[in-house]
Amino acid sequence: MTQPAGHIWRLPPFLRTTAFRLTLLSAGLFALSSFVILALVYAATVGASMNRADTAIAAEIAQIEARYAAGGAAGANRYIVQRSVGGGEFLYLFLDADQRRLSGNISGLPAAPADAQGRLRFVYDRAPADGADGGAARNARGQIAALASGHRVFVGMDVEEEARFVSNTLNAVLFASALALGLGIISGAVVSRRFSRRLDAINAAARAIKAGRLETRAPRTHTGDDLDELSSNFNAMLDRVEHLMQRMRTAGDSIAHDLRLPLTRLRGRLEGALIDSDDAEAREAALQRAISDVDELLRTFNAVMSLARLQAGERRRAFETLDITALLGDVAELYEPVCEETGLEFACDCPDGLTLLGDRELIAQAVANILDNAVKYTPGGGAVVLRGRRTGAGALEISVTDTGPGIPMEYRARVLERFVRLEKSRSLPGVGLGLSLVQAIAEVHGASLTLDDGPGAVDGHGPGLRIALTFPPGED
């Protein structure tokens, strides 16, 4: 298979493909195996018929020897004459001690050399009287046997039919092998040409993407074969990459957009502090405000970063079986005092033994963010309930219900977008990333996030909001 590289590079591209080489290899193997099989068939049929001829000849010689033993040369001669005239399939020649022809249906011993047992293969001319094949040289086998007192007898048998069968078979075997090889090469070329054209198309797409044309996609035939699947996977991968790049870009834009305002404010504040530098108290107050501005900036920055990473799907590795009952209890413990402080009634309602496959830190963060929102937007005297349960369908649902103002139906989809804060909430602290982070965490866990009316809703409006994270069954 190893050829000098100089020969290979001159081949047309489709002949250099793996497909072509594989086809060629399989054609070669097929030709070889058909040759071996036919050779076996040949040995079994042709070999057997030759053996049969030798056996028949030996039997005939035994007959002659028996007549010779019983009736001497005359007895053998009588038998040979009878058989010769009878027109059987045998050839006979009876010679006396001086090698003179006594009887038989051939004129002399064949010229071919005999082996140790006196067997020989020869070619003879059949008498023209025989008809169709008249005069033709025919293959035959024979045996010479010495009788007592120097007489010798030769018995031959025409094996032309067998010989023809042999050579026909041999020709067929060789022809079939050659044909298999030839067809293999042709079909290999055809297959690999088709194959290489499609691979070329995929390679061309890959090269185009490498060159920066990111919107390029590999062509699809929609036949569902493996190349089509390769293209489809390739394209899906590109879609994902493009999507991620898009998101990273959006993240960059969002960071720029969301940080510009506080940075400008911070700058103004510091400049003001410099101008008021005589008034130590005012300066200190300004610096304190500047520090809390920076803290807010850091918080925004960190939130944007974790959101971007979450959305880029970097965090599936840390999944483990979580005791959700304990986790909700923990977060509830963290938030209960906050609710009491702001005059909210708080309850955590979760049966024992709820488990889920997930990331503890992320789920805790999601629940904390939802609770943060609930606490922030629910006026004093209201109530917040954190609940964990298995739904009838076996899904695990974590929900937070509050009696705050709720979110009007038309805004519900929007609040999950990045940085969206409804106008009324602008005066409250926070960067508007809380729910988008919850949404991203839900996505990482294959969970869904739903916003619903709270307990005090009238006709789908008004007070209260219920946010539920539903983890599909089978996730724990």
Added chain:
Amino acid sequence: MRVLIVEDDREVARNIAKMLRECGHVADAAHDGEDGLALAREGAFDVLIVDRMMPRRDGLSMISALREEGDKTPVLILSALGEVDDRVEGLKAGGDDYLVKPYAPSELIARVDALARRRNPDAVKTRLEVGDLEMDLLARTVKRGGEAVLLQPREFRLLEFLMRNAGQVVTRTMLLEKVWDYHFDPQTNVIDVHISRLRAKIDKPFSTSMLHTVRGAGYRLQP
């Protein structure tokens, strides 16, 4: 206290050194992993502050090398990589604490102080004492001026952490990490609320208050 700062950004290193000196510490700096390792091997430092990504040798490999040599100097890792996996990796390499960039300087100082105190571990202690405040870790009881103070389990852990770091600034993030084991930013002032409840129990009934709020940084427990 002697602190070694291993950080390739010279300005950041200078700022950290300046802040440490203002707090009365001695600070040295190295600007790549190899120099940092060579200096740290002299063993004269109480705390190392190590950046993760540095020329010549990264921070984690520098820490691993030190740990393999049996050096137990507390290490604070500084890094822009802030996911839980990154932290775990840092702590596995032998870091003792992990601070994500960008950070507030007060956070850094507070953590360095906390680490320095870990050199003389009082983890085996069964009693903590700060002024007239006593904590019995076995009986899980707290007394101030001989009077029993009843605390919830989480309040107990919160106070324990504050007492172990008595006299030092402890930030909200540190409390969230060490007492609750969370590494995210709650948007509301959850930690403040827990502190104020603790304060109501250990300070209010008494004439002097021990739990102080450090503006812009965190809290400090001192007699």
